[in-house]
Amino acid sequence: MKIIVCIKQVPDTTEIRINPETGTMIRDGVPSIMNPDDKGGLEMALRLKDEFNAHITVITMGPPQAENILREAYALGVDRAILLTDRKFAGADTLATSNALAGALRNIDYDLIIAGRQAIDGDTAQVGPQMAEHLQLPQVSYVADIHYNQNNLLTIKKETEEGYQMLEAEMPCVLTVLASANIARYMTVSGIITAFDKDVEVWGADKIDVDEAKLGLKGSPTRVKKSFTKGRKGAGEVFEVEAEEAVGIIISKMKEKFIIKPN
């Protein structure tokens, strides 16, 4: 089984502060990490490797320093790592990113493509599904668990707002995975020591067969109109009363705010 896992280096948003004047993230001094959902996806692939001896390739698109998460992936146990980096990719929105990634994936053998559900710096959850469309592959998003049945079938637990669905999909397909799907393993000491002796393949735009008009800023229809910090809501009121009285209070509050019709 050959698996490709798409991963992204993101700023650790638990340590992010917003510049109140410009409304943009202060990136200085913020550590970069492997995106948590991607880590969940990578762990899913590593478990398939443990059980079925799958071969894992990780790929990331980003600036040269994104190599760090590829070394981390090597330390976790992957077999091959590719860094997609080129000035021509800069300024890409989700569409241009998925075009570039899909172009790269066409050059690699795979039975299964795994990506994180969404990245914590953008929260769009679009790149995985878009990639599946470009590659004309079936896709399942919000994956919480999978089971591999021989004859190329996956049984998939997909999380929904109400609960979950059990689905079956034939490989090759694209899964976008939740961080909560698995508890990610630790890098091993020997994995870390040997990670830096391994080859990280660096691919530029010339390495993929995608029209340059579809890459980077040129290939990005999305324009950011304005970014701002969400205003803080005032503190809520707390009523510690019996259920019956609570219902009365809720009803009168809703009437006050015209959520339900005042009589």
Place this chain on the structure above:
Amino acid sequence: MDFSLTNREKLFLQMITDFAEKEVKPIAAEIDEEERFPVETVKKMGKIGLMGIPVPVQYGGQGGTNQLYSLAVEELSRVCGTTGVIVSAHTSLCIAPILENGNEEQKMKYLPKLSSGEWLGAFGLTEPNAGTDAAMQQTFAVDAGEKWILNGSKIFITNAGYADIYIIMAMTDKSAGTRGISAFIVESGTPGFSVGKQEKKLGIRGSATCELVFENCEIPKENLLGAIGKGFGIAMKTLDGGRIGIAAQALGIAQGAMDETIKYTKERKQFGRPISAFQNTQFQMADLETKVQAARLLVRAAAYKKDEKLPYSVDAAMCKLYASEVAMEVTTKAVQFHGGYGYTREYPVERMMRDAKITEIYEGTSEVQRMVIAAKLFK
């Protein structure tokens, strides 16, 4: 000169910090309170390779440096001094003497299982009447043809009871003084070898510290470690290496107390502002931070010299002397900054203060480190 961490060391630090925060910190107060040896943590550490960092790959180790090893002890100790010393005693005091003095059969027999954490290691030199005066060994080993027969006792042995392999010093020729001491590998379960009760201690209360008793304990002839009569040298060299581990432990405890104090003083408000806004706090913390960084550089330098196979005895003594005294100072002041809260077990700084004290005592007291440093000065 380059004082920064390599990319490999940075990635290692990322992993060990994550491990320490998620697996070690949450139980640190509990194992202290219950005086419970954290067997489960040792298993987890073995699984990811933390129990044999500087052991070459051909002996089942990770093929890492002493720098990585000391980073591991530092980071574990930042959240739990007990966990730090378990790794340090195992690696520096049991694995290292086998690696440095063992023959090929001994290395192949013991190092893979010690490195994987399947076996835990310990070291026995100290006796009731042979502390700093370690040459006064009263444990004897008699050559009985096919076997060695050991009689005597050892005290204050870290990892005792939980360890599978013990490096034991014993007199093989009383008339020869320190040249009559030899080193042996003793396996737990050997008839005539027993472990006494666990000491009740001020700090590192989760670590096991016990007496070892040898009563006509018969060990195989091939368990002599190094040449006969070379045990004292082996023990001294082992302790040189061990001091880097203990210095890293002290450094970690000091850093842990700094982290806690910075967090607390930013939150705690008195006279209408956080106590971190007072210049007394700022100046004292600036001094402590400087000392912690100085200790860190001494530890790094000693580990570097050991990795480069340069002489490092004095460096090891200096880093252990300085880091342990800095740990004591930082943790004591950390409790002071926390005020009444710091004196309670609601906050970790009182535990850190108790844990710090031992670093000035074991693997050579601060006085012994001064003797080592002065001996070099006035030779």
